[in-house]
Amino acid sequence: MSEISQAAIPPISGRRRRTDNTMRGLLLVATLVALVPLVLIIYYLLYKGLSSWSSSFFTTDPNGEFFGNPGGVRSAILGTLEIVALATLISVPIGIGVALYLTEYGKQSWFANLVRYFIDVMTGVPSIVFGLFIYIVLVLGKVGGTGFAGWKGSVALALLMLPIVTRSSEVVLLLVPGSLREAALALGAPRWRVVTRIVLPTARTGLVTGSLLAIARGMGETAPLLFTTAGAFAVTANLNQQMNALPLQIYNDILSPRAVVVSRAWGAALTLVALVLILNLVARAVSRRSSMA
Amino acid sequence: MIPPETTSKESNHMSTAGGPPEQAEAAPDVSALGVREGTGHAINVKDLRAFYGSQEAVKGVEIEFPPNEVTAIIGPSGCGKSTMVRCINRMHEEIPGARATGSVTLDKLDVYASDVDVTSVRRLIGMVFQKPNPFPTMSIFDNVAAGLRLTGTKSDNLRERVHKSLQAVGLWAEVKDRLGQPGIGLSGGQQQRLCIARTIAVEPEVILMDEPCSALDPVATLKVEELIDELKERYTIVIVTHNMQQAARVANTTVFMLDGLLIEHAPTSEIFTNPKDERTERYVTGKFG
Amino acid sequence: MQETRHVFRESLKILESQVLGGLEMVMLQLDRALEAISYQDVELAGMVVADDDRIDGRYLEVHQGVLSLIARQAPVAGDLRIVAALLHVIRCVERMGDQCVNIAKLVPLSGYESPKDKDMLDAIERMGQLARSQVSQAKEAFAERNVELAQDLVRQDAEINRLNRDIFKRAVEVGDNLDMREWAMFMILVARCIERVGDNTVDIAEQIVFVVTGLFREFADTSTPPEPVKPA
Numbered sequence: 001m002s003e004i005s006q007a008a009i010p011p012i013s014g015r016r017r018r019t020d021n022t023m024r025g026l027l028l029v030a031t032l033v034a035l036v037p038l039v040l041i042i043y044y045l046l047y048k049g050l051s052s053w054s055s056s057f058f059t060t061d062p063n064g065e066f067f068g069n070p071g072g073v074r075s076a077i078l079g080t081l082e083i084v085a086l087a088t089l090i091s092v093p094i095g096i097g098v099a100l101y102l103t104e105y106g107k108q109s110w111f112a113n114l115v116r117y118f119i120d121v122m123t124g125v126p127s128i129v130f131g132l133f134i135y136i137v138l139v140l141g142k143v144g145g146t147g148f149a150g151w152k153g154s155v156a157l158a159l160l161m162l163p164i165v166t167r168s169s170e171v172v173l174l175l176v177p178g179s180l181r182e183a184a185l186a187l188g189a190p191r192w193r194v195v196t197r198i199v200l201p202t203a204r205t206g207l208v209t210g211s212l213l214a215i216a217r218g219m220g221e222t223a224p225l226l227f228t229t230a231g232a233f234a235v236t237a238n239l240n241q242q243m244n245a246l247p248l249q250i251y252n253d254i255l256s257p258r259a260v261v262v263s264r265a266w267g268a269a270l271t272l273v274a275l276v277l278i279l280n281l282v283a284r285a286v287s288r289r290s291s292m293a
Numbered sequence: 294m295i296p297p298e299t300t301s302k303e304s305n306h307m308s309t310a311g312g313p314p315e316q317a318e319a320a321p322d323v324s325a326l327g328v329r330e331g332t333g334h335a336i337n338v339k340d341l342r343a344f345y346g347s348q349e350a351v352k353g354v355e356i357e358f359p360p361n362e363v364t365a366i367i368g369p370s371g372c373g374k375s376t377m378v379r380c381i382n383r384m385h386e387e388i389p390g391a392r393a394t395g396s397v398t399l400d401k402l403d404v405y406a407s408d409v410d411v412t413s414v415r416r417l418i419g420m421v422f423q424k425p426n427p428f429p430t431m432s433i434f435d436n437v438a439a440g441l442r443l444t445g446t447k448s449d450n451l452r453e454r455v456h457k458s459l460q461a462v463g464l465w466a467e468v469k470d471r472l473g474q475p476g477i478g479l480s481g482g483q484q485q486r487l488c489i490a491r492t493i494a495v496e497p498e499v500i501l502m503d504e505p506c507s508a509l510d511p512v513a514t515l516k517v518e519e520l521i522d523e524l525k526e527r528y529t530i531v532i533v534t535h536n537m538q539q540a541a542r543v544a545n546t547t548v549f550m551l552d553g554l555l556i557e558h559a560p561t562s563e564i565f566t567n568p569k570d571e572r573t574e575r576y577v578t579g580k581f582g
Numbered sequence: 583m584q585e586t587r588h589v590f591r592e593s594l595k596i597l598e599s600q601v602l603g604g605l606e607m608v609m610l611q612l613d614r615a616l617e618a619i620s621y622q623d624v625e626l627a628g629m630v631v632a633d634d635d636r637i638d639g640r641y642l643e644v645h646q647g648v649l650s651l652i653a654r655q656a657p658v659a660g661d662l663r664i665v666a667a668l669l670h671v672i673r674c675v676e677r678m679g680d681q682c683v684n685i686a687k688l689v690p691l692s693g694y695e696s697p698k699d700k701d702m703l704d705a706i707e708r709m710g711q712l713a714r715s716q717v718s719q720a721k722e723a724f725a726e727r728n729v730e731l732a733q734d735l736v737r738q739d740a741e742i743n744r745l746n747r748d749i750f751k752r753a754v755e756v757g758d759n760l761d762m763r764e765w766a767m768f769m770i771l772v773a774r775c776i777e778r779v780g781d782n783t784v785d786i787a788e789q790i791v792f793v794v795t796g797l798f799r800e801f802a803d804t805s806t807p808p809e810p811v812k813p814a
Contacts, residue, residue, distance in 0.1 A: 107389055179426040183488070186384055187495060188416035189443035197443055201430045538656060565658040567796030577659045579587045 049270030052263040062249065062264075064233050070261050073268045075235040076249035080275070082237070083150050083229065083245055084219050087157035091218075092211045094158075095165025102166075103173040104195055116170075122163035130159045131224035139228055150236075150243035153229035160221060161214040168210030172203045205287050212283035216276045222247035246272045321463035321520045323527055326493070333360025333529055334400050334498040336381060336418075341395035343376050343385055350376045352553035353395075358499075363521060363530045365544030365561070367537055369581060373553040374533045378501050381531070382418040383411050399499065416444055419497035423504040425484035427476035427491070433468050436476040436487055440495040458490040462520055482513020486520065493524075500524065502532040506539060518543050537577060541565050549573045590655045594664065597647045598725075601668050604640045604675035605721040609714055611637070611682040612779065616710035618689045619772055620703070630686035637679035644672040663796060667789040671724065674782040678717070681775040681782075688768050688775075697762045702752050702769050709745045709776045712738055716783040724786065727794050732787035736801045742780040749773045 060072035098115070106112025134156040139147050176199050184194040200207070225231075231248040232241075246268050253265035336358040343351035351373040358364050366374040379385040380393045383404060397404040404414050427436045437455045441448050448454060455472075459465040464486050468479070476487055485505060492500060502521070506514040521530060521543055534540050540547050540561065547564040549557045549572075557564065557573045568574045575581055611630055618626040648669050651657065657665050716738050723731035750773070753766040784801050792798045 177426070179422060179424060180428060182384065182387070182422065183426045183428070183491075184439075184443055185387060186382065186415055186420040186422075187440040187443055187491070188412045188414075190412050193443050193445075197439075198428060202428070204430075537658070541658070566662055568659050574659050578657070578661050579590070581586065 045266065045270045045273060048263065049266035049268075052260075052267030053270070057264070057267055061235055062233050062244070062253075066258075070258065070264060071233075073246065073249055073264065073271065075233060075244040076246045076268060077271065078235050079150065079229075079232075079244040079248075080219060080246045080272075082239060083153045083225070083243060084157065084215060086151060086154035086239060087161060087218050088211070088215055090154065090158035091161040091165055091214065095162045095211075095214070096169045096207060098162075098166045099169035099173055100195060100199075102170050104191070104199070119163045119166050122159075123167060126223075127160055127221045128223035130156045131227040133159070134224065135227035144240055146241055148228060148230035148242045150229055150239035150241065153225045153243070153245070154239070156224035156228050157218045157221060160224060161218045164214040164217060165211055168213065169203075169207050172206030172210060173199065175206065176202045205289075209283045209287045212279050212286075216279040216283075219276055219279075220247065220272060222251055226251070246275075321461060321523045323461045323523045325457045325460035326527065327457070333527075335360045336499060336529065336531070337396075337398045338377075338381070339396045339398075341377060341380055341393065341397065343373070343380050343393040344391065345388070346390045350553055351380065351393075354550075354553075354555045356548060356555060356558060358529055358531055359546070360529050361525055361527070362545040363525050363532060363543055364546045364548060365540035366531065366533045366548045366550060367535070367540050367576075368550035368556075369576065370535070371552075372550045374550050375503055377550070378503060378531060378533050381499075382415050382420055382501055384415075384420065412444065416495050417497050418499045418501060419492035419495065421485070421489055421492055421500065421502045421505045423507050425481060425488050425508065427479075427484050427487050429475065429477045431476055432473045433476050433479070433487065434472040437490050437494050440491050444495060446495070454494055458494040461493060461524075462486045462490045463516070464490060480513070482509050482516055485509060485513070485517055489517075489520065489524075493528075497528065499529045499531070502530065504533055504535060506534070506536070514539070537565075549576060551576070587655075590651075590657070590661075593647070593651055593655070594657075594661065597644060597651065597668055598664070600640060600644050600647070601672050601675065602721055602725055604637060604644070604672055605717055605724075607633075607637050607640065608675055608678045608682065608779075609717050609721075611679060612710065612714050612717065615682045615685040616707070616714075618686055619710075620707065622689060624690050627686040627689035631683050634679050634683045637676060641672050641676040644668065660793075663793045667793045670789050671786050674785050678779050678782045681779050685772050685775045688772055697759060698765060699752065699756055699762065699769075702749055702756070702766065705745050705749050705752070706769060706772060706776070709742055709749075709773060712742050712745070713776045713779045713783075716742075716780055720783045720786040720790075723790050727790065729791055729794050732790040733801075735783050735787040739780045739784050742777055746773050746777045 054072075056069075057072040058077070059074055061075040062073060063069075063071040098119070102112050102116060106115065134152055138144070138152045138155065139149075144151070180198055180202060181194055184198045185191070189197070225245050225248050229245060229248065230242050231252060232244050234244075236243055250265045250268045250272070253261045253268065256262055256265075338354060338356045338358075341351055341354045342349060354373075354377055366378065368374050376385060380395075381397055381404070385391050385393055393405075395405075399414075399417060402414075402417075403409065404418075428439055431439060434455055435442075437458050438451055441451065441454065456465065459468065464483060467483065468487075471478075476484070479487060485508075489500075489505075506517050509517065518539065521532065524530060525545075532540075532543065534543075544561045547559065547561045548555060549564065549568075549570075551572055557568060557570045559569070564573060565577060568577060611633060614626055615630045617623065618630065648665055651665060716735055719731060719735055719738070722728070723735070750770060753770050756762055756766045788798065788801055
């Protein structure tokens with residue numbers, strides 16, 4: 001072949017250039033369409049909610065009165081934190097445990113595959129169903145001596161969070177290279193030590209991130225709490241009775257005829273979103289820190 | 294985390310001001326591990342068959358690995374050499390659906406006896422893998438100590454044992470100032486030597502190596518080969534390699550396997566100058582397609 | 583199945599043909615040297631001496647080729663034995679070439695009109711023919727890797743040694759003529775050179791057996807025939 005120069009290669013066809021650009025344009029449009037509602041939501045939240053944020057918003061409880069100052073949302077914030085904390089304590093260890101079983105022991109056995117299938121189904125169950133389930137099993141039966149109670153809300157949320165924790169944990173655990181397990185086994189380590197000393201520490205960041213995301217999800221769910229916790233006005237540390245929570249507060253307030261109460265609902269919504277945002281940022285920071293180690 | 298200064302020659306090396314730690318080179322010094330009592334230990338394999346599900350990968354192999362010698366196992370891909378070696382320390386059965394029959398004995402210990410604890414077997418028979426696999430969450434020191442900690446071995450002189458292991462593999466001078474840094478921060482060749490140090494820290498009798506230099510550059514490969522030569526004074530070594538030149542350099546005895554069977558087993562110089570079996574000759578001279 | 587390492591195989595074949603070609607060159611040189619001795623042809627002798635450069639050149643070629651092959655292709659097992667044998671054999675070729683030169687250099691010294699002893703001359707001719715056939719047989723045996731043919735060379739060499747001893751005895755008894763005695767002494771030297779050529783072919787025979795069996799046995803004692811060596 002003689003010397004190669006620009007003359008030897010065919011020029012870019014106009015048709016191909018047009019197709020490239022059309023594709024680019026279409027995808028850009030799709031992205032914008034997706035972004036628009038997102039941006040609108042944030043805008044509305046800030047527009048409507050920021051105005052109700054004040055020091056009393058965070059330091060006083062809602063007082064349920066029809067006239068005068070309706071109060072803040074302190075009990076709702078604390079209630080959310082308490083309920084979600086208990087739900088986390090339940091769902092994260094169990095969820096990681098299931099994931100460990102699936103990756104270390106069950107692997108591809110028929111039983112493990114069955115478990116995986118059920119977990120997948122559970123992620124698709126509507127949250128209200130979890131609420132109803134707990135309502136029937138725990139609330140109506142007055143288990144623990146009370147009807148509605150904070151801890152029953154936690155159980156409902158835990159059921160919701162469990163498959164999310166399991167799914168994300170399994171992915172992370174599978175990313176731990178098999179060669180590390182092999183190396184530990186070849187040194188003469190019993191399998192449970194391989195799991196606790198090698199697999200878990202190596203997967204630690206991913207597990208934390210996955211759990212944080214599940215917590216963020218659990219924070220925002222309203223339906224399960226409606227049937228299990230029901231809501232209250234005052235702050236209470238006793239999880240064995242009705243408690244307030246941010247989603248419940250929003251649900252109650254948004255339909256009020258009083259503008260200031262509706263405004264408080266927006267403020268609560270903004271608070272909830274802020275909490276979720278903070279959790280996401282923490283998850284990001286945790287994962288970034290470990291990848292730089 | 295740096296162990297106290299010992300009276301070894303390394304402490305006098307500290308005179309050079311400033312040179313980067315990578316330039317400090319020490320030859321492997323297996324005598325650092327102390328005096329060994331008794332003689333070496335032999336592995337005897339009889340009628341070994343290994344299966345992946347219903348597929349037979351090793352079809353009845355009988356072989357003895359003499360004590361304090363390096364035996365290399367060569368053969369084309371899929372001939373069953375790695376599988377056979379993994380049956381010796383019972384790593385083969387960790388694969389779902391895999392099993393093995395036959396007998397493997399370390400001196401008088403039947404490795405497959407039903408009342409034998411498989412973790413004890415693996416402590417006596419160590420293994421080094423193809424791709425260096427130091428534990429990423431652990432420091433250099435912790436990596437070497439990992440074997441002892443993972444097996445629950447109580448050890449009062451942990452620092453000393455780590456020091457000796459690193460000295461034995463010739464890494465001590467290169468890493469003594471950064472024992473607390475992550476194990477994965479080392480170069481490939483250093484990582485592999487670190488894995489070897491980790492393996493010998495639990496004081497095995499036999500070391501199995503599954504293509505230990507495949508992932509290393511030529512200089513690192515030569516260093517590891519030198520180390521193997523030193524290590525055989527103390528351990529019985531079995532090395533699987535697809536690099537015939539390496540087998541030729543490193544092994545006292547060479548074994549040729551093909552399709553799950555042992556074809557020839559002879560002193561290395563014989564295999565490479567005058568093999569008895571024609572299949573060996575064809576493989577070794579590259580007439581294999 | 584296509585043969586693998588065909589670059590290596592080609593290179594090895596070329597080296598071997600170069601060595602066998604060297605043996606051909608030796609045969610030619612030997613013929614000419616012996617003819618020069620028989621007819622006292624000084625010009626022919628001069629050609630033999632000059633042409634030895636070709637043999638030396640061939641030696642260097644093969645030597646370099648072998649080194650290059652070892653460095654680049656890392657031959658082992660049977661291939662390694664062939665390569666080692668080739669190096670050995672080309673050395674023998676070079677030595678045999680030198681012996682031919684020694685024979686040729688003895689020609690002008692014999693003088694034109696020197697009296698000759700017919701029996702001695704016949705013996706020399708006979709030795710020369712035997713040596714020439716030995717070289718030819720060595721070449722054939724090497725090319726075919728024929729162990730029996732190689733061992734037969736030892737038998738022929740016994741014959742050459744016998745003739746050598748006979749020539750020596752004749753020279754001692756050749757008589758009082760000074761010129762005759764002088765010529766006879768040169769003939770002893772010629773016989774010695776031919777005998778060395780024979781020894782070199784025995785060396786080549788040893789190499790052939792080594793290549794085929796992987797065992798090296800010296801065919802030292804030529805008075806008794808060696809036991810047949812079984813190929814591997």
